[in-house]
Amino acid sequence: MSELSVNHLLGIKYITEDDINLIFETADHFKEVINRPIKKVPSLRDITIANLFFENSTRTRLSFELAEKRLSADVINFSAASSSVKKGETLIDTVNNILSMKVDMVVMRHPNPGAGIFLSKNIKASIVNAGDGAHEHPTQALLDCYSIREKLGDVAGKKVVIVGDILHSRVALSNIFALQKLGATVKVCGPKTLIPKFIEQLNVEVETNLRKALEWCDVANMLRVQNERMDISYFPTTREYTQQFGVNKKLLDSLDKEIVVMHPGPINRGVEITSDVADSKQAIILNQVQNGVAVRMAVLYLLASKIQ
Amino acid sequence: MSQKVLLNATEINIALHRLACQLIENHDTFTDTVLIGIQPRGVFLAERLKTLLEDEYKIKNIQLGYLDITFYRDDFRRSGKPLEANKTNINFVVEDKKVVFIDDVLYTGRSIRSALTAMQSFGRPLEIELLTLIDRRFSRHLPIQPDYRGRQVDAINNEKVKVCWKENEGEDVVYLVSN
Numbered sequence: 001m002s003e004l005s006v007n008h009l010l011g012i013k014y015i016t017e018d019d020i021n022l023i024f025e026t027a028d029h030f031k032e033v034i035n036r037p038i039k040k041v042p043s044l045r046d047i048t049i050a051n052l053f054f055e056n057s058t059r060t061r062l063s064f065e066l067a068e069k070r071l072s073a074d075v076i077n078f079s080a081a082s083s084s085v086k087k088g089e090t091l092i093d094t095v096n097n098i099l100s101m102k103v104d105m106v107v108m109r110h111p112n113p114g115a116g117i118f119l120s121k122n123i124k125a126s127i128v129n130a131g132d133g134a135h136e137h138p139t140q141a142l143l144d145c146y147s148i149r150e151k152l153g154d155v156a157g158k159k160v161v162i163v164g165d166i167l168h169s170r171v172a173l174s175n176i177f178a179l180q181k182l183g184a185t186v187k188v189c190g191p192k193t194l195i196p197k198f199i200e201q202l203n204v205e206v207e208t209n210l211r212k213a214l215e216w217c218d219v220a221n222m223l224r225v226q227n228e229r230m231d232i233s234y235f236p237t238t239r240e241y242t243q244q245f246g247v248n249k250k251l252l253d254s255l256d257k258e259i260v261v262m263h264p265g266p267i268n269r270g271v272e273i274t275s276d277v278a279d280s281k282q283a284i285i286l287n288q289v290q291n292g293v294a295v296r297m298a299v300l301y302l303l304a305s306k307i308q
Numbered sequence: 309m310s311q312k313v314l315l316n317a318t319e320i321n322i323a324l325h326r327l328a329c330q331l332i333e334n335h336d337t338f339t340d341t342v343l344i345g346i347q348p349r350g351v352f353l354a355e356r357l358k359t360l361l362e363d364e365y366k367i368k369n370i371q372l373g374y375l376d377i378t379f380y381r382d383d384f385r386r387s388g389k390p391l392e393a394n395k396t397n398i399n400f401v402v403e404d405k406k407v408v409f410i411d412d413v414l415y416t417g418r419s420i421r422s423a424l425t426a427m428q429s430f431g432r433p434l435e436i437e438l439l440t441l442i443d444r445r446f447s448r449h450l451p452i453q454p455d456y457r458g459r460q461v462d463a464i465n466n467e468k469v470k471v472c473w474k475e476n477e478g479e480d481v482v483y484l485v486s487n
Binding site for chain 2: 002003025026029032033036037038039040041042043044046071301304305307
């Protein structure tokens with residue numbers, strides 16, 4: 001198989017294990033490309049991609065833009081803050097206006113869950129979801145799994161704990177789907193207020209004791225505490241959160257094995273992860289960022305090859 | 309479908325020796341020369357030539373790399389089936405080196421055009437030459453010609469030249485396959 005089963009990347013839920021492996025194999029080739037003296041290939045030179053960011057982003061937007069440029073695509077950027085969305089234009093109108101300028105692919109981040117799915121049913125363009133509310137962030141999950149595969153050789157059979165704010169996290173949901181499709185076992189760990197109800201239905205165990213979770217796992221994915229999404233208080237103080245769910249060097253050293261520490265960024269240093277851990281050899285945070293470009297190149301390349 | 313033998317194992321062996329000698333004539337000790345096998349099928353020929361040069365002609369330290377041209381092809385989204393990438397492995401500097409591209413069959417010349425573009429990503433070689441085992445005459449779409457050729461053949465468009473190698477297909481033979 002050398003073709004994706006889908007025309008859009010809307011979420012990990014909608015793609016197969018074969019799709020994920022194809023993306024990884026293609027990303028291997030692009031990783032070699034981006035380490036060359038000239039890091040660019042001409043594959044997508046006749047493709048135009050619009051990056052529509054209705055919500056703030058630095059790393060994801062830069063990563064996508066770099067991936068697009070390294071594939072030689074033409075890129076236009078759009079952010080909601082400086083657009084007619086503020087004047088009351090609907091999503092479909094905004095996107096159709098952009099598409100009438102002959103755009104082939106849309107990379108979209110939107111605060112509403114399902115925005116990408118809605119768009120895919122209403123417009124003619126290949127859509128990549130770059131995060132929709134608290135729903136999915138598929139490329140982040142792909143690059144996380146790719147980084148685990150790179151570090152540990154394989155994802156299958158590995159034990160991964162996702163720690164922190166699961167409730168508000170699209171990274172968590174996409175990671176759960178991706179890890180399970182690739183054969184890993186997933187637990188989540190965090191304050192009960194930040195664990196969604198019915199999460200067990202996804203075959204995910206809940207662990208509220210961080211030490212126990214770390215003793216069990218091979219990989220710990222530390223999520224950011226998303227203060228901006230918290231309309232009410234989910235834990236008493238940041239200090240208390242850090243004491244119970246923050247990872248520090250002392251805690252990692254007291255474990256009888258060396259686990260891999262990941263973080264999707266941006267890091268709140270000293271809250272969910274201390275600086276000495278974030279900058280240690282156990283952390284693969286910057287590898288994740290580098291792999292992000294290769295994985296996104298693979299996704300864009302494979303989706304573009306399906307455009308008629 | 310019928311196929312006829314264009315070159316048998318002995319003839320391939322003679323051609324390989326001749327190609328090796330022609331390379332030595334032009335590149336002497338290969339100090340400033342690197343061989344690049346074009347993925348996927350040029351790699352077998354490139355490895356064969358390297359072994360021959362080292363074992364039979366006692367030339368040491370020949371640098372051989374593999375170049376995949378998938379992302380540089382001009383038929384992305386135009387060919388019926390999806391393109392599959394292969395591994396590129398060039399772990400030496402090509403800047404100011406004499407590069408010899410090695411591929412099994414030269415047909416339209418489009419693969420070599422892609423390879424020329426791909427090579428630019430690795431630096432600016434002093435010169436690039438092309439070695440091919442089979443040169444399909446009168447079928448070029450681009451002004452590209454080989455510097456070294458094993459055998460020139462006339463084949464019409466719906467015929468296919470199939471190069472088989474001992475390492476991969478169990479025997480050294482070149483077929484002309486027609487539908």
